[in-house]
Amino acid sequence: MSDVNVTKICCIGAGYVGGPTCAVIALKCPHIKVTIVDLNQARVDAWNSSDYNLPIYEPGLEQVVRETRGRNLFFSTDVDRGIQEADLIFVSVNTPTKKTGVGAGFAADLNFVEKATRRIAQIATSSKIVVEKSTVPCRTAESMRTILEANSKPGCHFDILSNPEFLAEGTAIADLLNPDRVLIGSLQTKAGKSACRSLCEVYANWVGLDHILTVGLWSSELSKLAANAMLAQRISSINALSAICEATGANIDEVAHAVGKDTRIGPKFLKVRSVGFGGSCFQKDILNLVYLSESLHLPEVAAYWRQVVEMNEYQKRRFTRRVVDTLFKTITGKKIAVLGFAFKADTGDTRESAAITLVKHFMEEKALISIYDPQVEHEQIWMDLQEAAPDYAPQQIKKQVQICPSAIDACHEAEAVVIATEWKEFRKLDWQAVYDNMSKPAFVFDGRLLVDADKLTKIGFKVEVIGRGAPGTEMTI
Ligand SMILES: NC(=O)C1=CN([C@@H]2O[C@H](COP(=O)(O)OP(=O)(O)OC[C@H]3O[C@@H](n4cnc5c(N)ncnc54)[C@H](O)[C@@H]3O)[C@@H](O)[C@H]2O)C=CC1
Numbered sequence: 001m002s003d004v005n006v007t008k009i010c011c012i013g014a015g016y017v018g019g020p021t022c023a024v025i026a027l028k029c030p031h032i033k034v035t036i037v038d039l040n041q042a043r044v045d046a047w048n049s050s051d052y053n054l055p056i057y058e059p060g061l062e063q064v065v066r067e068t069r070g071r072n073l074f075f076s077t078d079v080d081r082g083i084q085e086a087d088l089i090f091v092s093v094n095t096p097t098k099k100t101g102v103g104a105g106f107a108a109d110l111n112f113v114e115k116a117t118r119r120i121a122q123i124a125t126s127s128k129i130v131v132e133k134s135t136v137p138c139r140t141a142e143s144m145r146t147i148l149e150a151n152s153k154p155g156c157h158f159d160i161l162s163n164p165e166f167l168a169e170g171t172a173i174a175d176l177l178n179p180d181r182v183l184i185g186s187l188q189t190k191a192g193k194s195a196c197r198s199l200c201e202v203y204a205n206w207v208g209l210d211h212i213l214t215v216g217l218w219s220s221e222l223s224k225l226a227a228n229a230m231l232a233q234r235i236s237s238i239n240a241l242s243a244i245c246e247a248t249g250a251n252i253d254e255v256a257h258a259v260g261k262d263t264r265i266g267p268k269f270l271k272v273r274s275v276g277f278g279g280s281c282f283q284k285d286i287l288n289l290v291y292l293s294e295s296l297h298l299p300e301v302a303a304y305w306r307q308v309v310e311m312n313e314y315q316k317r318r319f320t321r322r323v324v325d326t327l328f329k330t331i332t333g334k335k336i337a338v339l340g341f342a343f344k345a346d347t348g349d350t351r352e353s354a355a356i357t358l359v360k361h362f363m364e365e366k367a368l369i370s371i372y373d374p375q376v377e378h379e380q381i382w383m384d385l386q387e388a389a390p391d392y393a394p395q396q397i398k399k400q401v402q403i404c405p406s407a408i409d410a411c412h413e414a415e416a417v418v419i420a421t422e423w424k425e426f427r428k429l430d431w432q433a434v435y436d437n438m439s440k441p442a443f444v445f446d447g448r449l450l451v452d453a454d455k456l457t458k459i460g461f462k463v464e465v466i467g468r469g470a471p472g473t474e475m476t477i
C-alpha cells in the first residue's frame with residue numbers, strides 16, 4: 001500500500017483548536033490546500049472578515065491568517081464540499097461535558113463528533129484519512145470507524161487516526177509552531193501505519209521527527225486526557241498547599257520555588273491561583289476521565305481524579321470567603337471591582353472561567369459588582385452570568401452587575417478590587433489613581449499574584465495575597 005500524499009486538508013470545526021491549528025498547517029505547508037469548515041455562519045464570516053476581526057483572540061494568529069487566507073487557507077460553511085475534496089479530514093468539533101442523560105455532568109458529549117463522522121460517511125465518494133483532533137474518551141476512534149464503515153460507499157476506505165492537540169490558549173501560535181510533541185495514534189495495521197506516515201509528513205514540514213510520536217490509537221486518546229489531568233493535578237496540589245501556607249505563615253511562592261527546583265518535579269504549572277484553574281478543558285477532561293474510570297469499574301481511580309476538581313472548587317470558595325471575611329464579614333451592598341473575566345490572560349475565552357464563579361458568589365452575597373476585561377465581549381459576560389445563575393432574572397443581574405469600559409472605571413468608588421485574570425495592563429495600572437478614587441479602607445485581592453503587593457501597600461491599599469497569611473502575620477524574626 002502506498003502512502004497518501006496529502007494535498008487537500010479539510011478541518012471540521014473552526015473553533016479555538018481547528019482555526020489556529022489549520023492556519024499554521026497552511027502557513028507551513030503552502031503546497032497543501034486547507035479548508036476549515038463550520039456550521040456556524042457568524043464564526044466563518046468572522047474568519048473571512050475583511051478587517052481580520054477574527055472570532056478568537058490569540059496573539060500572532062491574525063498575522064498567520066493574513067499570510068495564508070485566500071492563498072491556501074479557506075474558511076467556509078460548505079461542509080460537504082470540504083469533505084468531498086479532502087484527502088485528510090480533521091474532526092475538531094467541541095466535546096463538552098454532557099448536561100443531561102447518562103453520564104450527565106461527567107461524560108463527554110460526543111454528539112458533535114458523531115454528527116461530523118456520519119456526514120463524512122454520507123458525503124465522501126473517495127477514500128479519506130479521518131483524524132480525531134477533538135479530545136475524546138479512550139476508544140472513540142473505534143465508534144467512528146464503526147460508523148464510517150457501516151455507511152461508506154463502495155470503494156471508499158477510511159483510516160482513523162488520533163492526533164490530539166496540546167496547545168494552550170493565549171500561546172496557541174507559539175505552541176503550534178514549536179510543539180513539545182506531536183502525537184499520532186493509529187491502528188497497528190498496514191493501512192493504519194500508512195495513514196500515520198501521511199500525517200507525519202504534513203507535520204514534518206516544520207516539526208522535527210524526534211518530536212513526532214507515533215503510538216497506538218488508544219494510547220494516543222488516553223495520553224491527551226492524562227496530560228490535562230496531570231497538569232490540573234499539579235495546580236490543585238499547589239493550591240492545596242497554599243491553604244496550609246496561609247494557616248502556618250509559610251509563603252507558597254517560596255515553597256513552589258523550592259519544590260520546583262527539584263529537576264524531577266520542575267518549576268512549571270506550580271503557580272498558585274487563588275481563583276483556581278479555569279478553561280474549557282481541564283475540568284471537562286478530568287470529569288471525562290472520572291467517568292471513564294467509573295465505567296471501567298475502577299472507583300478508586302475515579303475518586304482520585306475527582307479530587308483534583310473538588311480541590312479547585314474549594315480554592316474558589318476559599319477565595320470568596322476570604323474576600324467576605326476581610327471586608328468585615330459582609331459585602332452586602334458593597335461595590336467590588338472584578339478585573340478580568342477571561343479564564344487566563346491573552347484570550348477572550350471565558351469557558352469555565354473562575355471569574356464567573358466568583359461573581360456568582362459575590363451576587364449571592366448581595367454585593368454590587370463592576371467588571372472589566374480588555375477582550376471579553378460584554379454580551380458574553382451577560383450570557384455567562386445568566387447561565388451560572390439561572391434563578392436570577394436578567395434585570396436582577398443587571399441591578400447588581402455592571403460592565404465597565406476600563407479598569408479605572410470599574411474601580412471607581414469600589415471597596416475592593418479583585419484581580420481575576422492576569423492581564424498585563426492590570427500590573428501597569430495607575431494604582432495611585434485607583435486608590436484615590438476608592439472607598440477607604442481600600443482592599444486589593446490579588447487572585448493571580450500579579451501586582452507588587454509591597455508597592456500597593458505603600459500607597460495605602462490593604463493587599464490580600466493567596467498563599468500568605470493576612471498582613472501582619474508574616475515572619476518577622
Ligand atoms: N480550546 C482549547 O484550547 C483546546 C481544545 N481541545 C479540544 O478540541 C476540541 C475543540 O475545541 P474548541 O476548538 O475549543 O471548540 P469550539 O467550540 O471553539 O469549536 C468547535 C467548532 O465546531 C463546530 N461544529 C460542531 N459540530 C460541527 C459539525 N457537525 N460540522 C461543522 N462544524 C461543527 C462548532 O460550530 C464550533 O465552531 C474539543 O474536543 C476540545 O476538548 C484540545 C486542545 C486545546
Ligand SMILES: O=C(O)[C@H]1O[C@H](OP(=O)(O)OP(=O)(O)OC[C@H]2O[C@@H](n3ccc(=O)[nH]c3=O)[C@H](O)[C@@H]2O)[C@H](O)[C@@H](O)[C@@H]1O
Pocket residue numbers: 135165166167168169170228231235268269270271272273276277278279280281282343344
Ligand atoms: O486541552 C486543552 O484545552 C488545553 O488545556 C490547557 O491549556 P489552557 O486551558 O488553554 O491554558 P493553561 O495555560 O493550561 O491554563 C489553564 C488554567 O490553569 C491556570 N493555571 C495555569 C498554570 C498554573 O501554574 N497555575 C494555574 O492556576 C490558568 O490560570 C488557567 O485558568 C493545557 O495547558 C493545554 O496543553 C491543553 O491543550
